[in-house]
Amino acid sequence: MRSAWLAIVSVVVAVGAVVAYALLIRVPLVRNHPGAYVVACALAVALAVLALVRARGRRWPAWIALGLTTLLLAGSGWFNFIAARIPSTPTVVRVGERPPDFTLPDAEGRPVSLADFRGKKPVVLVFYRGYW
Amino acid sequence: MAELQGLGAELSEAEKAGVEIVAVSPDPNERSHKMAEGLHLGYRFVADRDLAVARRYGLVHAHGGPSGEDVPRPATLVLDRDGVVRWLSLSDNFQVRPDPGDVLRAVRAL
Secondary structure, eight states: OOOOHEEEEEHHHHHHHHHHHHHTSSSSHHHTTTTTHHHHHHHHHHHHHHHHHOOOOHHHHHHHHHHHHHHHHHHHIIIIIIIIIIIOOOOOTTTSSSSOOOOEEEESOOEEEGGTTTTOOEEEOOOOOOSO | OHEEEEEEHHHHHHHHHOOOOEEEESSHHHHHHHHHHHOOOEEEEEEEHHHHHHHHTTTTEEEEESSSEEEEEOOEEEEOOTTTEEEEESSSTTOOOOOOHHHHHHHHHH
16 A cells, blocks of 8 residues: 555544544443544554655655554543543442432422332432533 | 433333332432433422431532532342342442342332
8 A cells, every 4th residue: 555545544444443433432332432533643643653664755644644643642542541531439339239329409300209219119320420 | 410311211111009209319400300200200399408328328528519519329229118229229420320120120029
């Protein structure tokens, strides 16, 4: 494959992986394998290096590709392995035990307690951040 | 939010069978409510504004928010009718959420 094409493909792979993750994030298979976008960026860097090695004459497209893909690899790696990490916290809730009861207001301000459902319905309790 | 939407699609039939879905966050905004209404799912969004409940549950990610504020640690619990935890999902990476299929299986196994 010609160097210029390799350079273009490498950037497309890196950018494509990050964009695809963002767009497909609702798909559990995608969301739960965030490492995949880091792997794709690493692959992109390899392609850019290959572009550089194969360059005859103009080398700047390959250098630009290497710069961009390395940047995306560093960024995606940082995000996945550092920024997105949650430090372990001491366990309070455990399978087989009852979690603490609580009373919190719903959208209309009405109080909702976990105890309201006891003896009536199973509950799926989801704690989420409020934004991604 | 992506988790809740995925969950909703899977759990809507379980909802009809009588499972209560309670979503807890420090700041459930109007958009969450409208989305839940639009999906006709009967989620209850409750506000844990000062993270008091998240703290009691040991589910706080200290300084995990974009401005360095404390945020809840994402978690999903399935409680049976006696209020006992039968299934629990926690992750050490906030991008990862339990597969809605797994949650549904846990509910059906009750």
